[in-house]
Amino acid sequence: MIKASADPQWLPLYDALASDVRLHIIRMLSEQSMNNKDLAERLGLSGAIVSMHVKKLQAAGIVTSAMVRKDGGTHKMNALAVPGVEVLFPHVRQETRTFHEVVVPVGHYNDHEVYPTCGLATTSKMIGQFDDPRFFLDPERVQASILWFGRGFVEYRLPNFLLSSQQLEEIEISLEIGSEAPGVNRDWPSDITFSLNQKELGVWTSPGDSGEGRGALTPAWWTDQVNQYGFLKLIQIREDGTYLDGQRMSAVGLHDLAVQRNQWTLRLEVKEDAAHVGGLTLYGAGFGNYNQDIVFRTYYRSM
Structure with missing residues (x-):
């Protein structure tokens, strides 16, 4: 920004x-x-x-x-x-917001269930083989900078650094994501469900699996015929609801979340019974158009 x-x-x-x-x-x-x-x-x-x-x-x-x-x-x-x-503008006094930030590489998921087409890769090589879900258990997965699957989910557990003296005001999640088509297809809708602490925040329909032109960060060894870049999405959870890129996505607010003392659980999912089962591709640092992993922020005020 x-x-x-x-x-x-x-x-x-x-x-x-x-x-x-x-x-x-x-x-x-x-x-x-x-x-x-x-x-x-x-x-x-x-x-x-x-x-x-x-x-x-x-x-x-x-x-x-x-x-x-x-x-x-x-x-x-x-x-x-x-x-x-x-x-x-100089005459507008900007309020300083305090937050805890956790940056999670896309391969650092703690649970998953994925179905082909699927795969993972680092910025230098494939991890295992295409369309074999077993490699999502490979210890090398923590080095992944891109992953994709036709349906299923990946789930991340993140530390909750909020103290008892800090009042949660907003949660912000930023990530680059898109559909997963066999090959590439910009017209390949997919209903992607976002959940936090086992509470569904809402569904975003990705329009497609972009591949007309290479991603700005696509490694040289990566073929042109597969995923190239996604869409940078910003999820904000406030007291009055959940917003996606500033647009209200659901009425789920902070008060609806079962806040655990030590951790947050973030799930990204394409359900089997979704209207559009178009898969999911998650881009991390070194892939796509935005050089970032999953960024998770908790804004707070001191009590």
Whole structure:
């Protein structure tokens, strides 16, 4: 997240956002990474003009570009470098929020039940073989930076660092996630259920398993024909309900959770009887478009 202010140093950022074309580029890159040629074709503009717009977005820190292998050649692929921009005005006093943060690698699950298509990989190699659930028990799984399955669940146990003198105000969970199609298919909906401490928070329908263009962080050895990147989702649980990317997902609030003293239990699941059984892919640091693992925060105030 870029946190800008009214200082003149941020003028390149504001200039980068002051263009319909550049805003359109941001929207397209939020869906998939693209090279300048693809952007030019979609926008109906010349390559030189698109290159100028991309350079402005790069200078502002909004877009990052990297050379990747694709279709037998090397291409300079563009992707969003940040999930958003926040502008802080000097006359607005910002309240400092205190929180505990736990960052969980995607392979550090404590329980699972998965069905093909499925698999795991580190940033350097596959763990075991494709479509063999037994490798989800392999001790090397803790090194995984991506995992996927057709249906089932993975469950993580995280430490609860809240003290008796700290009042929980909000829980925030951030992760990059998407569907799991055989190969890739951007039109492959999947109903993914999020649960915390055995309480269902709600269901998000992933639109597909993106793969038109490589992810910004996709390792060079990773083939083009499988999962590339997902969607960065932000879950917020407050007293009045659960929100996904700022939109209310359910009425489940903090008071509905059975808070355990020492741990939180987070489950990500595609149920067998879901309307859309389209699987789940979870991207960690080193894969996808966002260089992060599962980020779990508990905001609190001292009593």
